[in-house]
Amino acid sequence: MNELVHPRERVYFVLCLLASFSVYGLFVVASFGMGLFFLLIVGVVGLVLHGWSMGHIRGNGVRISAHQLPEVNRIANELAEGLELSRMPAIYVIQQGGALNAFATKFIRRDFVVVYSDVLELAYQQGEDEVAFVLAHELAHVKRRHVFWHWLLAPARWMPPLGQAYSRSCEYTCDRIAAHLRPGGAPGGLLVLASGKRLYRTVNPDAFVEQGESERGFWVWFSEVMSSHPRLPKRIQALEDYRVRSELLAKAA
Numbered sequence: 001m002n003e004l005v006h007p008r009e010r011v012y013f014v015l016c017l018l019a020s021f022s023v024y025g026l027f028v029v030a031s032f033g034m035g036l037f038f039l040l041i042v043g044v045v046g047l048v049l050h051g052w053s054m055g056h057i058r059g060n061g062v063r064i065s066a067h068q069l070p071e072v073n074r075i076a077n078e079l080a081e082g083l084e085l086s087r088m089p090a091i092y093v094i095q096q097g098g099a100l101n102a103f104a105t106k107f108i109r110r111d112f113v114v115v116y117s118d119v120l121e122l123a124y125q126q127g128e129d130e131v132a133f134v135l136a137h138e139l140a141h142v143k144r145r146h147v148f149w150h151w152l153l154a155p156a157r158w159m160p161p162l163g164q165a166y167s168r169s170c171e172y173t174c175d176r177i178a179a180h181l182r183p184g185g186a187p188g189g190l191l192v193l194a195s196g197k198r199l200y201r202t203v204n205p206d207a208f209v210e211q212g213e214s215e216r217g218f219w220v221w222f223s224e225v226m227s228s229h230p231r232l233p234k235r236i237q238a239l240e241d242y243r244v245r246s247e248l249l250a251k252a253a
Helices: 007-030 034-060 070-083 117-124 129-145 146-152 163-181 188-202 206-213 219-227 234-251
Strands: 090-094 104-108 112-118
Touching: 007 034, 007 163, 034 090, 034 104, 034 112, 034 234, 070 090, 070 117, 070 129, 070 163, 070 234, 104 129, 104 146, 112 117, 112 129, 117 188, 129 146, 129 163, 129 188, 129 234, 146 163, 163 219, 163 234, 188 206, 188 234, 206 234
Parallel strands: 090 112
Antiparallel strands: 104 112
C-alpha cells in the first residue's frame, strides 16, 4: 500500500498539518481561551450539518447489501478484502439527476461511501470493471483515512492553493490504488466521469490525454489550482506513467 501512495501526498500532508496546528495555536493564544469556545461552536455546527446530510442519505438512499444490489455488494466486498479494511463502510446509492460521482465520508466513528445511481448503472451495462474502479477509489479514501484527516486539517484546506494541492495528491493516490486492485477499470473509470456512462466507451483515451496537453492557459491552470481534483486527462496520464514505471521496475528486479 505504501508504494502506491503518491509522493506529494506525504509532503503536502506535513505542510497542511503544520499550517493547521499553527492556526489552531495562534487562534487560541490570540483570543485568550475564547478561541477554544469558538472552535467548539464551529465543531458542533459542522457536526449538526453533516449529521443532517448523512441522515438524508441514510433515510432516502438505497443501502447496498447481500439482498440489495448483490452484484455491487460482491464487488465492494472483494475490493474491501483486497484493501484489508478492518470494517466494511456502509455503501449507499442515491439518485442525483444523472450526475456521475461518488464520495467517501465519515460521521462520528462510521465510514460511508455514497455512489450516485448513474454510476452503478454501468455494472448492469457490462461496465463492471469501471464501477469497481470507482468503488475502489472511494474505499481507498477510507483506507488512507483521508476524511478523518480532512477534518483535522480544516484550516489548511481553506488555504489556497495548499489545501487543494493536498486534496489532489490524495486523488492521485486513490487512483493508483484503484488501478492496482482493478486494472481493467482504468482509464474507463475516469473517462466515464468526463463523457458519461454511454459515450465513454467511444472516447479515445490517448486523444483525451493529448487534449489535456493542448488545452493550456491561465484559466485552465487556475481552475485546477483552485480545485480539489486534478484534471481528468492528467489523472489518466498519471496512471499510465505509473503503470509504465512499475513495469520497468519489475523488469529491472
